[in-house]
Amino acid sequence: MPDGTTSTSNETIGGIAGEALQQYVDRIERLEEEKKALSEDIKQVYSEAKSTGFDIKIIRKIISLRKVEEHDRKEQEELLDLYKRALGME
Template sequence: MSTDVGGVAADQLQSLIMRIERLEEDKANLLADIREVFAEAKSQGFDVKIMRQVLRLRKMEEHDMKEQEEILDLYKRALGMQ
C-alpha cells in the first residue's frame, strides 16, 4: 500500500524518481561513449564538426533537407558568396 503524504503517493513518486535517476545515469554513460567515438574519429583525421553536420542531416526528412539547402543557397547568393 502506498503512503500518502499531503495527497502525494510517496512510494510511487520515489519509484518514478529512481527510474529517472537511472535513466539519467545511462544517458551520461552514452554521452561519454559518444565523446570517445568522436575523439577516436578526430585522432584518425576526420573532421568532427562535419561528422556532426552529417549526423544532423541524416536525421532530417529529405524534403526538410532540400528546403534548408535551397534557403542556404538563396542566402549565399544574396550575400554574393556564390
C-alpha cells in the same frame, strides 16, 4: 505527521503517493546515469574519428542532417543557397 516524525514512502501526502514518486525518481536517476555513460561513449567515438583524421565538426553536421527528413533537408539547403547568393557568398 503530527508528532514530528517523518512519514513512510508509501503514504499519500497532499495527493502524492510517496512510493510511486520514489519509483519515478529512481527510474529518472538511473536513466540519467545511462545517458551520462552513453554521452561518454559518444565522446570516445568522436575522439577516435578525430585521431584517424576526420573533421569532427563535419561529422556532427552530417549526423544533424541525417536526422532531418529528406524533403525538409532539401528545402533547408535551397534556402541556404538562396540566402548565400543574396549575400554574395557564392
